[in-house]
Amino acid sequence: MVLPAFLIFIGVIFVPIVWTFVYSLFSGMPGLNFTYTGFSNYIDMWSNKQTLDAIKMNWKYIAFVTPGQVGLGLLVSLMMYFSVKKYKTLARTIVFIPTILPTVAVAQMFAKMYEMVPNYGLINAILDAVGLEKWVQPFLGQSNTAFGALVVMDIWTAIGFYTVIIYGALVDIPSELLEAARIDGASGIKLFTKIVLPMIKTIMITCMVFSFTGTIKLYESATALTKGGPGNATTSMTMNMYQNAFLFDQYGYASAVAILILVQCLLVTFVINRLGKEKY
């Protein structure tokens, strides 16, 4: 039974990776004007404004979203650990809900929350009600606010996921350890940096890797919220690859972008894991 599983896996995942790499050495469209051009796609990338913009946007997005997801997850889990006693399970169950919602549905929901025309969406309606009419604006229609809107949405969706994971690690810290530290006079920030943080270090690194591999692949949420717009303000690397492949019919070039995504993904995961092992 391993054989059919292995064949499907190899056929659908491994063969295509090699295939993508081979495509990336060609230019144009298979069957039409496909010519071998060596590594020129990889060189062209650095003068292609759209791809460069997508790389920049994607990294800016990672810089906000990964610390946002993991950092807020840590904050909420600490709050839950130290101040919620009775309704722990209930809090955990509620916090996790956004994680299970389909990305497209969440994006459509946020699109309606950010809406201004024809009706005020949730956010504009609230701003209007509390007397902040001057802040009412088409959040998804302006490049600076559209980026922020996307970041807020993707942090909102994932906080609960990281809260639950980090909370699980906090619960596993032996309580004698915390007690002993308290008796020695450690409290507040010192207790956190000297005792708690080292104990949850491994799980924090796992969370960073997880968040990173999710954010570098950014596609579904941005596609469903803004379609990459306005202009290219929220176009990620994967979306740039998609456009080149399925809109401009540049399979060769798009494959090179895909390989670039894979390389970045593997490289940064490796670096985060490495850093985690060296410190402390």
Add this chain to the structure above:
Amino acid sequence: MGKEKKAKNIFSIVGKIFIVLFLIVEIYPVFWILMSSLKPTQEFNLTPSYALPVKPYFQNYAKAWIQGKMNIYFGNSAIVTIVSLFFIVLLGTTSAFALTKMRWNLRDKVMKIFLSGIMIPTAVVLIPLYSMYHGLGLLNTRLSLILTYIAFGLPLTIFLLRGYLVSLPDDMIEAAVIDGASIYQIFTRIMFPLMKTGIVTVGVIQFYFRWNDLIFSMTFISDTKMKTVQTGLLYFSDMYGNRDWGAIFACIAISVLPTLIIYIFMNKMVIEGMTSGAIKG
């Protein structure tokens, strides 16, 4: 001592307030969707969007279901998800069994190859898969999605099930072998029942991943009759999203409901499943 206790109390109260506010921020939008899906479209012009519906208006659901073609999309999603789930579990359990409990030549190499699949971003396989399915005439078929979902579901499934299997003692298998049981009997009579919890967990994670997929169904399916809930929702909102708010909210609610219902009944399982991939990965 008294002062410290007071500080601790204040911290605890601030923490509680923070958590309550945070929970409201996390859950209110979902409530807002459900409420808005019960408002007739004109009502959005008359009352602010946070207002509750004057009178529940279920017509939106009928519109989303029939005119919005949610009935078709929902059916497609259900078929594709259930069929791939079946094969992921079937192939995943048997492979995990063979890869942990049986001894053969290339075992460790095969395992490594499977596990490396967890890391692969979808972008890297999209173009060749499109060409491949195009060449095989599989575009706009459910089979294209099912095959892709199985392949992407297997690595994590095998990885998690291996975790369950490793902890099961070998003596039981040895005893069964001595009693003359065949390998298939061992698998179906002994291992499969013991793996039950693991299988349910894995099934739940894969349900969420496959039901929520957008990128593959968007790429391989252009025919309206074959679209899944996620692509259908996007398509519907492009066509009518701005004009018919009541119906779009009903569409969103329909796409959210299955995941929400499963979560309500099995939230422990879901949380454990979704996070186990992260912790062990």
